[in-house]
Amino acid sequence: MEMSNEQIHDIASAAWNGYQYLQKLTVRERADLMYAIAEEIEALDEELINAAHRETALPLARLQGEKGRTVHQWRSYADALRTGVYADVRIDTGDGAAKSDIRKYNKGLGPVAVFGASNFPFAFSTAGGDTASAIAAGCSVVYKEHPAHPETSRIMEHAIKRGVAKFGAPDTVFDCVKGSSNSVGETLVLNPLIKAVAFTGSFRGGKALFDLGASRSEPVPVFAEMGSVNPILALPDYLNQHGETLAAQYVASLTLGVGQFCTNPGLFIAVKGSALTLLKEGLKKAISEIGESSMLHAGICKAFQENKTILSKQPDVELLGKGVNTQEDKAGAAIYLTSGAAFLANQHLREEVFGPVGLVVECSDTDEVYAVLASVPGQLTITFAATVVDIQQNSSLLTLAQEKCGRLLFGGMPTGVEVVYAMQHGGPFPATTDSRFTSVGPDAVKRFLRPVSFQNWPNQLLPQELQDDNPLKIARIVNTVYTPE
Amino acid sequence: MEMSNEQIHDIASAAWNGYQYLQKLTVRERADLMYAIAEEIEALDEELINAAHRETALPLARLQGEKGRTVHQWRSYADALRTGVYADVRIDTGDGAAKSDIRKYNKGLGPVAVFGASNFPFAFSTAGGDTASAIAAGCSVVYKEHPAHPETSRIMEHAIKRGVAKFGAPDTVFDCVKGSSNSVGETLVLNPLIKAVAFTGSFRGGKALFDLGASRSEPVPVFAEMGSVNPILALPDYLNQHGETLAAQYVASLTLGVGQFCTNPGLFIAVKGSALTLLKEGLKKAISEIGESSMLHAGICKAFQENKTILSKQPDVELLGKGVNTQEDKAGAAIYLTSGAAFLANQHLREEVFGPVGLVVECSDTDEVYAVLASVPGQLTITFAATVVDIQQNSSLLTLAQEKCGRLLFGGMPTGVEVVYAMQHGGPFPATTDSRFTSVGPDAVKRFLRPVSFQNWPNQLLPQELQDDNPLKIARIVNTVYTPE
Numbered sequence: 003m004e005m006s007n008e009q010i011h012d013i014a015s016a017a018w019n020g021y022q023y024l025q026k027l028t029v030r031e032r033a034d035l036m037y038a039i040a041e042e043i044e045a046l047d048e049e050l051i052n053a054a055h056r057e058t059a060l061p062l063a064r065l066q067g068e069k070g071r072t073v074h075q076w077r078s079y080a081d082a083l084r085t086g087v088y089a090d091v092r093i094d095t096g097d098g099a100a101k102s103d104i105r106k107y108n109k110g111l112g113p114v115a116v117f118g119a120s121n122f123p124f125a126f127s128t129a130g131g132d133t134a135s136a137i138a139a140g141c142s143v144v145y146k147e148h149p150a151h152p153e154t155s156r157i158m159e160h161a162i163k164r165g166v167a168k169f170g171a172p173d174t175v176f177d178c179v180k181g182s183s184n185s186v187g188e189t190l191v192l193n194p195l196i197k198a199v200a201f202t203g204s205f206r207g208g209k210a211l212f213d214l215g216a217s218r219s220e221p222v223p224v225f226a227e228m229g230s231v232n233p234i235l236a237l238p239d240y241l242n243q244h245g246e247t248l249a250a251q252y253v254a255s256l257t258l259g260v261g262q263f264c265t266n267p268g269l270f271i272a273v274k275g276s277a278l279t280l281l282k283e284g285l286k287k288a289i290s291e292i293g294e295s296s297m298l299h300a301g302i303c304k305a306f307q308e309n310k311t312i313l314s315k316q317p318d319v320e321l322l323g324k325g326v327n328t329q330e331d332k333a334g335a336a337i338y339l340t341s342g343a344a345f346l347a348n349q350h351l352r353e354e355v356f357g358p359v360g361l362v363v364e365c366s367d368t369d370e371v372y373a374v375l376a377s378v379p380g381q382l383t384i385t386f387a388a389t390v391v392d393i394q395q396n397s398s399l400l401t402l403a404q405e406k407c408g409r410l411l412f413g414g415m416p417t418g419v420e421v422v423y424a425m426q427h428g429g430p431f432p433a434t435t436d437s438r439f440t441s442v443g444p445d446a447v448k449r450f451l452r453p454v455s456f457q458n459w460p461n462q463l464l465p466q467e468l469q470d471d472n473p474l475k476i477a478r479i480v481n482t483v484y485t486p487e
Numbered sequence: 488m489e490m491s492n493e494q495i496h497d498i499a500s501a502a503w504n505g506y507q508y509l510q511k512l513t514v515r516e517r518a519d520l521m522y523a524i525a526e527e528i529e530a531l532d533e534e535l536i537n538a539a540h541r542e543t544a545l546p547l548a549r550l551q552g553e554k555g556r557t558v559h560q561w562r563s564y565a566d567a568l569r570t571g572v573y574a575d576v577r578i579d580t581g582d583g584a585a586k587s588d589i590r591k592y593n594k595g596l597g598p599v600a601v602f603g604a605s606n607f608p609f610a611f612s613t614a615g616g617d618t619a620s621a622i623a624a625g626c627s628v629v630y631k632e633h634p635a636h637p638e639t640s641r642i643m644e645h646a647i648k649r650g651v652a653k654f655g656a657p658d659t660v661f662d663c664v665k666g667s668s669n670s671v672g673e674t675l676v677l678n679p680l681i682k683a684v685a686f687t688g689s690f691r692g693g694k695a696l697f698d699l700g701a702s703r704s705e706p707v708p709v710f711a712e713m714g715s716v717n718p719i720l721a722l723p724d725y726l727n728q729h730g731e732t733l734a735a736q737y738v739a740s741l742t743l744g745v746g747q748f749c750t751n752p753g754l755f756i757a758v759k760g761s762a763l764t765l766l767k768e769g770l771k772k773a774i775s776e777i778g779e780s781s782m783l784h785a786g787i788c789k790a791f792q793e794n795k796t797i798l799s800k801q802p803d804v805e806l807l808g809k810g811v812n813t814q815e816d817k818a819g820a821a822i823y824l825t826s827g828a829a830f831l832a833n834q835h836l837r838e839e840v841f842g843p844v845g846l847v848v849e850c851s852d853t854d855e856v857y858a859v860l861a862s863v864p865g866q867l868t869i870t871f872a873a874t875v876v877d878i879q880q881n882s883s884l885l886t887l888a889q890e891k892c893g894r895l896l897f898g899g900m901p902t903g904v905e906v907v908y909a910m911q912h913g914g915p916f917p918a919t920t921d922s923r924f925t926s927v928g929p930d931a932v933k934r935f936l937r938p939v940s941f942q943n944w945p946n947q948l949l950p951q952e953l954q955d956d957n958p959l960k961i962a963r964i965v966n967t968v969y970t971p972e
Contacts (some may be wrong), residue, residue, distance in 0.1 A: 022886070025886075025889075081967070082967070085969075087964070087969075092907075092908035092909040092930070093909055094905075094907040094908055094909040101905065101907075102899070102905060104905060104907055104909035104910060105909050106908070106909040106910070106911050109889065111922070111923070112890075212701075212706070213701070216697075216698070216701040216706075220864070220865075220915075220916045220917075221697070221701075221916060221920065223921065223923070379705070380705075390945055390947070390948065393948055400948075401507065401510075404510075404594065404939055405597075407939070408937075408938065408939060408940065409939070409940040409941075409942060410939065410940065410941050410942065410944070411942045411943060412941070412942065412943050412944040412945065412948070413943055414587070414942065414943055420579075420586065420587060420589060422577075422579040422586075422589055423577035423579055423591070423964055423967060424577040424578055424579040424589035424590055424591040424940055425579075425589060425591070425940060426591050426938045426939060426940035428937075428938070430705075430937075431705045431706060432705075435706065436708065437596065437937040438596070438708070438936065438937045438938075440938060445577070445938070451923065452893075452913075452915075452922040452923045453893065453911040453913070453923075453925060453930070454889055454892070454893060454894070454895065454911060455893065455894040455895065455909055455910060455911035456894075456895050456897070457894060457895065457896045457897065457899065458896060458897050458898055458899055459895070459897040460875055460897065462875070463875065463878050463885075463897070477969055479572070479908055482566070482567070482908060484570075484572075484962055484969075484971060486969060
């Protein structure tokens, strides 16, 4: 079903009313609303899991886990909201004369357009982190359904709406626009009542929305998380000590979920030598054991096959090893090999192949590792497969890596984005369109907030967040001093 | 002097080194650097004040005050920085198994291009709030000199550089590009090493920079504060009680600094009736006592005269009263009068006339006041000249006003932007290009920060902000609980 422009306009207008309703709720009340929605999502049964499994080919266990994660997002963002951390209250009481009484808190931006991701049908789609953080901010949500999983969306939509109704909020706080053509999303983003946009997906899709948001007569912020190649830097001392386990660990991360994660480590950078030679053998063996798998949808699989072919045909790129692949419509894992010099000379090698394909870049020395890292654009993550000695001997690599990404790992693999306060799921362009924000963890709420100051208002007319006796018991900065509830 | 593209490129490249230096400083060390700069600015003598007076025509007393404000900005932003509020640390220590140890803090975006404002030669120019907040964030600054006050800029530039040298920082942490053509600023903003832009000035200038920043192959955030008409809503009960004082207060604010403030109250909205008739008499009398004054520079005065003429010729606009004006090259204050209906029908009446000109909009009732307010775009401030009863009877106006501005005043006038934590100097487009940020108060630092997470790093390799024993004694959120130093 393609919605008409009028239908989209009507939904955006209704969302304005939903936003006005949410603005009148305190942070505590919004947290309660979020709990009501979380409860409805939690109560969903096999119908949801089976629909998502049918529509995305993701395994049942993964979907069960993702459902739990989604519920956790709603509850943990609500818990954070309750503390007042996103109201971010500052009160300066002045001196009753020249210095005014000024009080500031954060309010929502307005209705937010959320675009679902195909690779997280629960955690980054209808009821995902973008929707949860917008509602936390007091923004109503108009969700643009992802065409790859309409039935999953429908079940989630109804769960949200049941939660909204049980809390007693109007149904205008959340609604969906539907249609598979780009024009549905474009019409939504250009609607003057939409005040922010959140997107998770491809660079092409995210950048198009960013440009659209900036082109409006009233520009709006567009937070697009567009993935990256998430380099692994395997440094010499670590490689000598842990090369064998690293190979297995890398292949497991590369092929997890058929390589369909924004944090999939598509790039493996190391210095050549006997340790790397051994590791390459390990990679070859490990990847050969990976079976072929269905991807999220036919379009993604087709793009994967095409991009893999393009990569394989680049000069100075050879196949290091590959997994099973007998069927055209399934993805076969593969690892390619190139040199640092070839990588530096060919910008195609810096592009993400969405799926289970890695590229090992064999560098002549750590200076070339530096040059290779310097040549890649902004990333979500960079992982140091390194010992303390490696870092101490290559501190300039750590300095450079901080400029390039949102999350730095010491050991481990970047897949697995934990939903905690300290998570930064973001990074410099083109990983996202605004490196100042995250789309995972409670801090994701910040994207949709703006401060408003009240100067010299009588106490009884102030929002509760700003009143003298702190009725909501939230943390505030009062006369420059942090004041817990 | 017009700098060449090569000179600008060299300065941006050097700024990258300055930025790398600042990134290695702790929040405490950056605060010390800021104090060193503040001391040099404070030590400037009559040479600065006289140069600025010559170049801007601003009165000596005002300039002395603005100098003090500028020093206060550096010191109060540094004080805030020291508490750790902008490091915004979150630590989740995990469980040593499935849950990782993740720690997040804010780092600088990179070198920032700062554009000076003509109306604040100290507080929003070379050593102004944008420069101070960028340095606080650990960003080096390349300042684009305002061509209206080159000598003032030079004196300030040298003061900053002395402070930088005394602290022992390299001279690359702050430098200036010079030239009066737009291309100098454009070249700077398009330089790939510039990672953010701050601007205070006209809508045309700010919007052009915003578009330029978004057009880059790596888009960068551009925070432009572009002024507004700052409506005063004079509600019936207040008008009855305080009409007389309000007239004098309004004219004083409208003509303060020859009306050359971003928060100048260009729009006065009220319901017609006997109280408004009296107030109009008061306005007429008060404005007649205002002498003519030189504006900041000839270009601003010319634009003022032109825009005033355009306003005066709009249908259903009449002159209510005016001040002295005998000389073409000086600005004469004036107040015009129109009806709510005429205002709603003519979008020219919503445009800012930069200078001492106000427009009284006489509405038939408070519903029309609502419609008039709804028709204006985003504002820095909205002022309620209202009693508690007025607000209680017109709560929808307060709700609407919150959607329209960054700062809401209850009584008083919006001119006078206090440098405190609770200040929001910003607002929805077109008041600024991003309503989520402020350009006054320590929170201005937030514009130039982005979070980075460290996952599973050994304690000794972490930035001090994130280390276990909290060596900088800053406030942090540890395992979801706020932990003062």
